[in-house]
Amino acid sequence: MSTEHFLEVQGLKKHFEAGRPALFSRDVQKVHAVDGVGFTLRRSEVIALVGESGCGKSTLALLLMGLEDPTAGTIKFEGQDITHLNDHERKDLRRKIQMVFQDPYESLNPTQTIEEIVTEPLVVHGFANVPDRRERVVKAMEDAGLKPAEVYMSRYPHELSGGQRQRVVIAAALVLEPEIILADEPVSMLDVSIRAEVINLLAELRITRQIAVIFITHDLGSVGFFADRVAVMYLGRIVEIGTMLEVLENPQHPYTKALISVIPVPNPRLRHERIILKGETPNPINVPSGCRFHPRCPVAIESCKASDPPMVTLSKTHQSACLLLVK
Amino acid sequence: MQTTLQNTSPNKTASQLFNFWESFKKSGTGVVGLYMIIVILILAIFAPLIAPYDESSTANVGISDIYQPPSAQHWFGTDDAGQDVFSNFVYGARVSLTVGFFAAFISLIIGGSFGLIAGFFGGRWETSLMRFTDIMLVIPDLPLTVVIVALTKPSLFNIILVIGLLGWTTTARVVRSQTLAVKSRKFILRARAIGASKPHIVINHILPLVMPILVVQGVLVISLAILNESTLSFIGLGDPSVLSWGQMLNYAFGRGALSSGAWWALLVPGLGIVWIVLGLTLLGQGLEQVLNPRTDTHHLMPSRLPLSKEALVKPLHQNTLFEVQNLSIHYVGEGKAPAHAVEDVSFTLKEGELMGLVGESGCGKTTLMLALLRLLPSAGQIVNGKVFFKGKDLTSLSEEELNEIRWRGISIVFQGAMNALNPVRTVGDQITEAVMKHEPKFPKENIPARVTQLLELVGITADQRDHFPHQYSGGMRQRAMIAMALACNPDVIIADEPTTALDVMIQAQILELLDNLRKKLGLAVIFVTHDLGIVAELCDKVLVMYGGVTAEYADVDTIYNNPKHPYTQELLKAFPDLTKPKKKLSSIPGYPPRLDALPAGCRFAPRCPAAFERCHTEQPALHSIGNNNHIASCHLVEASK
Ligand SMILES: Nc1ncnc2c1ncn2[C@@H]1O[C@H](COP(=O)(O)OP(=O)(O)OP(=O)(O)O)[C@@H](O)[C@H]1O
Ligand code: SF4
Numbered sequence: 010m011s012t013e014h015f016l017e018v019q020g021l022k023k024h025f026e027a028g029r030p031a032l033f034s035r036d037v038q039k040v041h042a043v044d045g046v047g048f049t050l051r052r053s054e055v056i057a058l059v060g061e062s063g064c065g066k067s068t069l070a071l072l073l074m075g076l077e078d079p080t081a082g083t084i085k086f087e088g089q090d091i092t093h094l095n096d097h098e099r100k101d102l103r104r105k106i107q108m109v110f111q112d113p114y115e116s117l118n119p120t121q122t123i124e125e126i127v128t129e130p131l132v133v134h135g136f137a138n139v140p141d142r143r144e145r146v147v148k149a150m151e152d153a154g155l156k157p158a159e160v161y162m163s164r165y166p167h168e169l170s171g172g173q174r175q176r177v178v179i180a181a182a183l184v185l186e187p188e189i190i191l192a193d194e195p196v197s198m199l200d201v202s203i204r205a206e207v208i209n210l211l212a213e214l215r216i217t218r219q220i221a222v223i224f225i226t227h228d229l230g231s232v233g234f235f236a237d238r239v240a241v242m243y244l245g246r247i248v249e250i251g252t253m254l255e256v257l258e259n260p261q262h263p264y265t266k267a268l269i270s271v272i273p274v275p276n277p278r279l280r281h282e283r284i285i286l287k288g289e290t291p292n293p294i295n296v297p298s299g300c301r302f303h304p305r306c307p308v309a310i311e312s313c314k315a316s317d318p319p320m321v322t323l324s325k326t327h328q329s330a331c332l333l334l335v336k
Numbered sequence: 337m338q339t340t341l342q343n344t345s346p347n348k349t350a351s352q353l354f355n356f357w358e359s360f361k362k363s364g365t366g367v368v369g370l371y372m373i374i375v376i377l378i379l380a381i382f383a384p385l386i387a388p389y390d391e392s393s394t395a396n397v398g399i400s401d402i403y404q405p406p407s408a409q410h411w412f413g414t415d416d417a418g419q420d421v422f423s424n425f426v427y428g429a430r431v432s433l434t435v436g437f438f439a440a441f442i443s444l445i446i447g448g449s450f451g452l453i454a455g456f457f458g459g460r461w462e463t464s465l466m467r468f469t470d471i472m473l474v475i476p477d478l479p480l481t482v483v484i485v486a487l488t489k490p491s492l493f494n495i496i497l498v499i500g501l502l503g504w505t506t507t508a509r510v511v512r513s514q515t516l517a518v519k520s521r522k523f524i525l526r527a528r529a530i531g532a533s534k535p536h537i538v539i540n541h542i543l544p545l546v547m548p549i550l551v552v553q554g555v556l557v558i559s560l561a562i563l564n565e566s567t568l569s570f571i572g573l574g575d576p577s578v579l580s581w582g583q584m585l586n587y588a589f590g591r592g593a594l595s596s597g598a599w600w601a602l603l604v605p606g607l608g609i610v611w612i613v614l615g616l617t618l619l620g621q622g623l624e625q626v627l628n629p630r631t632d633t634h635h636l637m638p639s640r641l642p643l644s645k646e647a648l649v650k651p652l653h654q655n656t657l658f659e660v661q662n663l664s665i666h667y668v669g670e671g672k673a674p675a676h677a678v679e680d681v682s683f684t685l686k687e688g689e690l691m692g693l694v695g696e697s698g699c700g701k702t703t704l705m706l707a708l709l710r711l712l713p714s715a716g717q718i719v720n721g722k723v724f725f726k727g728k729d730l731t732s733l734s735e736e737e738l739n740e741i742r743w744r745g746i747s748i749v750f751q752g753a754m755n756a757l758n759p760v761r762t763v764g765d766q767i768t769e770a771v772m773k774h775e776p777k778f779p780k781e782n783i784p785a786r787v788t789q790l791l792e793l794v795g796i797t798a799d800q801r802d803h804f805p806h807q808y809s810g811g812m813r814q815r816a817m818i819a820m821a822l823a824c825n826p827d828v829i830i831a832d833e834p835t836t837a838l839d840v841m842i843q844a845q846i847l848e849l850l851d852n853l854r855k856k857l858g859l860a861v862i863f864v865t866h867d868l869g870i871v872a873e874l875c876d877k878v879l880v881m882y883g884g885v886t887a888e889y890a891d892v893d894t895i896y897n898n899p900k901h902p903y904t905q906e907l908l909k910a911f912p913d914l915t916k917p918k919k920k921l922s923s924i925p926g927y928p929p930r931l932d933a934l935p936a937g938c939r940f941a942p943r944c945p946a947a948f949e950r951c952h953t954e955q956p957a958l959h960s961i962g963n964n965n966h967i968a969s970c971h972l973v974e975a976s977k
């Protein structure tokens with residue numbers, strides 16, 4: 010199987026209905042949460058999806074997990090179209106794609122012990138009675154850095170620190186030996202001193218277990234050192250995608266440039282001019298005409314209001330959607 | 337497919353029960369209720385042993401036995417049929433409990449499953465089930481019960497059935513709302529992502545969290561069922577073949593107990609009903625406290641009397657606006673070791689200066705800030721230290737004097753307050769209220785203009801002023817909070833984690849705002865955060881706290897380019913630096929100390945890569961380094977001097 014086609018997303022859209030603008034109005038308003046997203050993921054690759062809140066990152070994650078049904082577009086996994094599988098057909102797939110959620114304080118059931126939490130995926134997938142069930146659980150926990158596993162097994166979530174809880178979530182994902190981990194803001198709720206431990210863990214797993222990671226975050230700074238590629242999202246679309254170095258050192262889209270400029274640099278001697286955008290991501294009900302970034306774009310030109318910029322290829326790996334790049 | 341997790345060991349259940357009992361014991365009324373119910377249970381179970389006479393024994397009863405007053409033979413006298421009231425009372429407990437338990441069982445099964453199904457599946461299920469529930473809820477229970485029982489044969493079985501079938505509505509509603517609440521929690525989404533089936537999710541994730549509510553509800557439903565049965569029997573619709581307490585009342589009432597002055601025949605069954613209903617209600621309350629504890633809110637109560645009245649101590653530094661000297665704060669709780677939340681912290685602040693206060697969650701940042709204005713919750717006590725503001729010691733001012741300084745001299749943007757705006761009032765109204773409350777002398781007619789001006793200062797336009805909080809984004813809500821804090825033109829603003837939950841771009845906007853405000857208004861700002869990057873962008877000086885103590889305190893350049901405390905150094909290494917991408921981050925293993933069980937030596941010793949023997953036994957003092965107000969609490973610093 011070609012490694013290029015491990016996970017392939019094309020023209021993915023999700024429009025939620027948002028009620029009617031007026032009581033008797035005919036047309037239903039739509040939230041364009043995800044509005045034409047495409048990218049591919051290679052085996053054991055780490056891709057960072059970066060964007061502000063409301064840009065559709067979390068909806069995209071739910072679509073990839075099959076927890077929401079897309080309005081349009083396709084998702085292929087290992088060449089097979091998985092866009093509209095039902096729960097039953099998806100079962101085997103669920104084993105291969107696992108998710109890590111933002112809030113480790115909320116994503117664990119407070120009434121279960123750590124052992125029950127990490128064992129649960131095995132039970133769900135019918136491996137409850139395999140002879141090596143306990144070994145699998147221990148291995149997953151130790152791979153997730155909960156060493157020695159015995160110390161943690163009989164504890165409850167509230168007896169662990171934030172970093173340890175996130176490790177439990179990761180262990181519960183690892184126990185099924187997945188091929189992709191989708192991590193939605195996995196460290197933004199954690200203290201800086203333990204953020205690194207979770208990021209380092211994910212970085213290790215891709216090497217030891219060949220797991221590909223989709224890392225969703227609003228903070229480009231937090232994935233700087235371990236993502237291979239970055240996709241920057243704005244209002245439901247990818248506006249720039251490229252390798253980490255291309256995007257960090259040679260950003261082409263005005264939005265990417267602004268995002269990079271506001272990442273805090275931990276050195277007062279390097280204080281620099283920041284491009285602080287005015288306002289916030291507009292409501293995805295009324296997507297602006299033309300380039301959807303034009304109302305906030307500091308370098309917009311007249312034509313930006315009318316024409317939607319196409320994806321411009323800048324190098325084999327680097328693409329961006331801005332009219333200024335169209336030659 | 338089997339769905340339960342089988343490794344719920346008996347140990348887990350046993351220890352849960354034990355914990356449950358430990359906390360239940362603390363609720364006095366609950367325990368009283370429990371004992372009251374146990375008494376009735378004993379009566380019911382051992383009725384043949386306890387009752388001196390057989391159930392409804394009419395043997396050897398003559399006309400003279402009717403309505404005998406209490407005596408040694410008949411403790412509670414006799415009734416209209418000459419039977420022993422005490423014996424009938426004891427057997428009556430059986431009837432009441434039977435009706436209560438079985439009717440409640442029916443109600444709970446129906447209400448519980450309706451609530452669960454409606455809450456979990458939503459959609460059409462929910463609409464139809466809840467509409468049905470609503471209809472049942474508006475029909476008054478008791479009259480309907482009366483009608484149905486009157487129309488059917490009044491047997492105990494029918495009574496149980498009717499009470500049970502009509503009494504489930506509140507249970508359905510309570511269970512539904514709890515199910516909805518649990519369903520929206522993240523771990524349910526995680527279970528779905530794992531691939532768990534719906535029955536699995538209901539059994540393993542929803543039920544355990546709905547169960548406590550169901551138990552509490554169950555106790556209340558039992559008492560309601562008992563009460564309903566008594567009412568039915570009292571009005572003559574009971575099962576004539578059994579003698580319940582209601583039945584006893586009915587007979588006594590209908591057969592002249594009142595006119596014969598036989599109060600005992602009424603009082604005993606009446607008290608029995610009151611006793612059991614009261615017992616169940618108390619038990620229900622006790623259970624509710626344990627199973628459904630409301631979270632202890634962070635009450636902003638002024639702390640107790642100032643430590644010392646003598647105003648002998650003077651600020652050490654001249655020309656400072658704000659000076660904190662050796663401040664220590666403990667949280668004390670009954671039967672708990674005091675938590676040393678803040679120990680010996682000092683700093684100064686000049687006009688227009690911006691200080692960053694950095695540290696991990698729980699290191700005492702909020703505690704320190706609340707203590708400056710004596711706004712600690714009642715458990716928090718300033719045990720040592722002084723806080724000077726414009727030369728006055730805030731720790732020794734009276735409450736009224738301090739109120740002059742709160743908001744006008746120093747104001748706080750509380751942590752998380754942007755999520756606590758009143759959802760049903762417009763933001764403009766809430767700011768108006770803040771101005772009126774804290775500046776009562778402000779001319780009324782100028783208030784609207786003032787509110788507009790405040791909002792403008794923080795970048796909110798006049799047309800957004802009458803919007804409700806939910807129409808605001810997180811960033812705008814935080815701006816509104818800052819506007820409120822500016823209401824009385826303070827000299828100092830304390831912003832407790834104002835950017836923590838916000839996106840980087842919005843963070844940058846808020847930082848820019850605070851920076852502009854201090855330039856425009858000459859404000860001094862204390863910026864509390866756990867993010868070292870933000871501090872570097874913005875602040876003049878930095879106080880790094882660890883586990884309640886000052887780790888290091890210096891100007892911003894020194895902190896980042898010449899840090900002396902190992903904690904500061906490690907924290908900087910853990911921070912991703914995009915100027916050096918592809919560098920592996922180092923983390924600090926372990927986690928911060930518990931403040932009620934501190935290590936003997938340096939609080940950072942268990943995690944410190946540079947720790948040596950002395951660190952584990954002796955607390956490092958604060959040492960100053962060089963002569964530009966750089967201090968750090970570390971033995972290494974002392975050694976290198
Ligand atoms: N009312 C209270 N009673 C007892 N202990 C308390 C109380 N409030 C806070 N504490 C404890 O005091 C310590 C310091 O808490 P504080 O809220 O000041 O930390 P913080 O640095 O502001 O943390 P965060 O970054 O999470 O806001 C913590 O260990 C906390 O558990
Ligand atoms: S197309 Fe125009 S508005 Fe859009 S990003 Fe480029 S310059 Fe800005």
Ligand code: SF4
Nearest residue numbers: 938941944951970971
């Ligand atoms: S005193 Fe010792 S343990 Fe504490 S910070 Fe210094 S070297 Fe580390």
Ligand SMILES: [Mg+2]
Nearest residue numbers: 701702751832
């Ligand atoms: Mg705090």
